[in-house]
Amino acid sequence: MLTIRGISKGFSGVQALQDVSFDVRGGSVHALCGENGAGKSTLLKVLSGVHRPDQGSLEIDGKRCDFRSAIDALDGGVAVIYQELNLIPDMSIAENVWLGHYSRKGPFVDFKELERKTRESLQKVGLDVHPSTKLGSLSLAQKQMVEIAKALTRNAKVIAFDEPTSSLSSREVDTLFGLIAELKSRGMAILYVSHRMDEVTHLCDACTVLRDGRHVETFATMDGVNAGTIVNRMVGRDLVAPRTEDEQEFGADVLSLNSITGPGLKEPISLSVRAGEIVGIFGLIGAGRTELLKAVYLGSEGEVGIEGQNIPRKGAASSIKSGLVLCPEDRKHEGIVPMMSVAENLNLSIRRTLAKFGIWLASNEERKNAEDFRDRLRIKTASLQTPISNLSGGNQQKVILARWLSERIRVVLLDEPTRGIDVGSKAEIYGIVRDLARKGIAVLFVSSELPEVLALSDRVFVMCEGRVTGSMKTSEATEAKLLALALPKGAGA
Amino acid sequence: MKLKQLLAQSGMILVFILVVIGSYIIAPQFMSKENMISLGLQVSSIGIVACTMLFCLAAGDFDLSVGSSFALGGMVGVLIGNATGSLFLGVIGAVAAGSVVGLVNGVVVAKFKINALITTLATMQIVRGLTNILGHGTPLTASKPGFDFLGNQSYFSLPLPILLMVMFFIAFGVLLNKTVFGRNTLAIGGNKDAALLAGIKVDRTKIAIFILSGMAASFAGVVAASRLIVASNNAGDKLELQAISACVLGGVSLSGGIGTMSGTVVGVLIMGIVENVMRLKSVDAFYQMVVTGAILLLAVLFDRLKLKILSSAS
Structure with a gap:
């Protein structure tokens, strides 16, 4: 479904990504692992059109995409759900979901139609809240659902999650996982960034490890892959020489x-x-x-x-x-x-x-x-x-x-x-x-x-x-x- | 690029020179001694207020209440002067009143983290209201002899208000460049978080700036009242905008961190000269408003352009 081909991206001398390539199959959850600074966030930003790669390309269903902006990426079928959600707290759920694509009656916003359509998409993500509810009054987990509903309205084929569970309770995590399974069964490709190894091993069907901006390994199946294997790949770099000085005596x-x-x-x-x-x-x-x-x-x-x-x-x-x-x-x-x-x-x-x-x-x-x-x-x-x-x-x-x-x-x-x-x-x-x-x-x-x-x-x-x-x-x-x-x-x- | 940077840094001095030459060509009487003195008197209030406005802007804040503090200063000064017969006590009372306004502004902005624009917009109205209450909504004439000393005395054939303005320019220039307080002000405007972590007492510095601003405005107000022998309840109308315009014209950045005294002086003079020349040519006051507004707009555009040029150079 999604092919990442030879992506490189540098920022004023620092190479954040170097020749990263891997495939994400439709109908699968693909984990993306790596330490801080391994290049995960940069890759997500390339996917969402925030950064343009210096080299390499993205393909969706074999079609080459050149995203120049976040809007391009959304139109192209890629949605990224960040930890910091891109929603407006003082507006209603309906307005947030359809922001920029309001239904209209002449020059006026057709709120009835807007709410009807929103109710439909909220049902798809299993969120039972009235569309006119102010977004700010929702819990973080519910806001995440709204963000996902928004992605679905734009016909997203690929959804990338950035540490989605970092501030959720365990019950909310279960709901989210249920929804991810549902999206997967509909044939979408899910890219899942997480530091939590238990999630990676249980939820995901495949896993790619990045280190220092380079692709280390992609496990096409999680059979026989455990947290230890992944952590090993995450850190296995050339070791900087440790302190050579002998054990010192320290003062008080x-x-x-x-x-x-x-x-x-x-x-x-x-x-x-x-x-x-x-x-x-x-x-x-x-x-x-x-x-x-x-x-x-x-x-x-x-x-x-x-x-x-x-x-x-x-x-x-x-x-x-x-x-x-x-x-x-x-x-x-x-x-x-x-x-x-x-x-x-x-x-x-x-x-x-x-x-x-x-x-x-x-x-x-x-x-x-x-x-x-x-x-x-x-x-x-x-x-x-x-x-x-x-x-x-x-x-x-x-x-x-x-x-x-x-x-x-x-x-x-x-x-x-x-x-x-x-x-x-x-x-x-x-x-x-x-x-x-x-x-x-x-x-x-x-x-x-x-x-x-x-x-x-x-x-x-x-x-x-x-x-x-x-x-x-x-x-x-x-x-x-x-x-x-x-x-x-x-x-x- | 070098030339652009040079223009960005000293552009206003060039504009100033052009404005002076242009004024002389348009109205030769501009350069006469009488007109120079009248120009000085005309800008003396803005000049004094601009000194502290420079500090507010340099720290990344605004003070919109200076016009009202100016009126309050005049009103309190005349009230006390009439009651006691002492100009000195009048000035003390006026400045004390102004410092209270500044203290309120400073505490609300620094301690309660309310936007300076909103805070001083509110106190601007409160203080204007209080001034009208004190003066029963009408101008108040100074009845005691000697009250006109501050506004009408001359030394070396220069009226005292001009000398006072020059003293303010020098004193606040020294304060900005030679004292820890002045440099900290610029550091706060330049990067508040860095300043805080460097151990600069950001809150206290901001409160001090607002107090100075209130004091300077009310002092300017009592000087003006002494010159006219009357405290007007409407005095200092739009003074805050004129002072801000003058500062911005002089290269003070509205986002804080950048500002010089020499620039501010130039800004005050450009504003003054343009008005002065229009008056000499008997241009209708309404046209003067149009021109003053246009100057402010150009100054802000210039400020933006300058930041762009300076940052693209780095």
Whole structure:
């Protein structure tokens, strides 16, 4: 039914998909598995017309498709049901289902006809709600059904689901699976993206594994394929050399978290980091790792101790004063101030401390600080007055790191310190982080990349769905072990 | 590309020079000393208000209530002046009233996260209403001698309102460029989340900006009342729009993060000169409104174009 042929797609130097090919049969549920960054989302976006592939093509029933937009894809018979649904909460179900295709009577919308047609399509997905109900009042599972009904009205032949069960209760999951079976029996091709290995093995008829944007293997049948096999294919990459240094002696606890709670965290979390230690937190996107770091940094329930002293939890400024800093994950939205210069970005936080009486800018000290860090971290920039948006991702990240290193720090929290930057800068940033640890600073960092976690950390915590699911010394950790702990519910190697 | 960027960055200075030359050609009396002083007096209120409007815009906010605060300042100033006979107390009272308006704006915007446009649209009406209540819906004449000092005294043959405006330009220019407060303002407008994570007290900075805005507007209002020896309940009508227009003309970005004092001064002067020349040529006031509106529209288009050019260059 759906043939994916040699699809490649790159984003400014990063190859998200490389020569991916596989078939999805009509009347089957085909799983798509892979770690974060394996290319699943990019592939879905190619399917739904959001991205155009650099190379390769899609075929539906042997007919070549060239989707230039989401509307093209829908008209071509491909619907993608994302985790974040594309529905309008303040409009009725009927309006949502037929958005852009309203029935009309002259210049007016024919609401009667609209509701009649909607009732029909709601029946097909087994949703027993009046079509005039406001969408916002539905549960997430019901909204998903509406999205599916919408796809059916456009005569979709291929429906792709992106992690559809991630926020459903088990009863709702059963309903959804029933519906998927129904769609399958009607001969539709279902592409099913999930991290949940039990779902993949039970629900799906075939499975494709992606890794680092490449196609690893397609299992045409799930006979003899278990979760272990799939996880193996997901991680089986060239291993980055692990830490060569011997087991180190670490000092006393520098950072201790005691029962930290917050949005996105399902259980209070306690952990500690010793002087000179680098502790990694691994987990899939949405596991609550960023939320944990933000809770620690910005304030929440629970206690944060530095060298045995509980620190005040009154927001970023008070944390910085206590020697605790957070280098955020989303460089573009939470790190840089794009129109400001490299120097201004670098001095953004320390400025208050350098300033005379805390008011007047200390231009000389600021310049010296910026020059100092430019040389120490080898930040490549035409000048310190260049707008930071002109720098490469790696160099921007170094500027942001320098912002935090300017402060008198005892603990540094790093959220995805090397996301979206090139290999060379990655190695340099690892060096900087190790240097910090050698100076006795406690480092707690979050990463979605297994090799990074294994290469950089002394100890690893694994998080999944807002909970810590395990911890171990890095010397005892393997990629498969960590991934097994990071995958939700019942999955494992 | 280089030329385009240069034009985008300093385009308004060029426009300013062209406007001055053009004005001189159209109306030679434009360059006379008397007209320069009358131009200065004419823009003195907008100039003072534009200083703090620059900060609001740079932080990514608006303050639409400045026109009303301007009227309130004049009204409170004259009321206190008439009651006590002291211009000084009148000014203190006016500025205090303006700072209360600013405090309310700031707290609602920063702490309750209500859109600044809506917040200040509401306080604009509330304050205008309060001003009318205080003045019983009519202009109020200053009855005590000496109240006209602030508006009519001259030094070095320059009227005090012009000198005050220049002092505001300098003081707020220094505040923007030489203090942590000023740079933090731009950082907040440039990227609020980054600023917050960098330990900048975003809420407190925003509240301070709105308080300054209220104070500057009410101060300008009492200066104007002192000049006219009367506090008008309708004073400062559309002042907020004129101040925003002036800032945007001067290259201040409506989405925050970009803005300079020199640009704002140029913006204020361009607005003033265009009005001034039309007045010299006795153009009907209604045509003046059309032209002022057209200038604002062009300025916003220019702002958009500039961002596009600057971002495509990076």
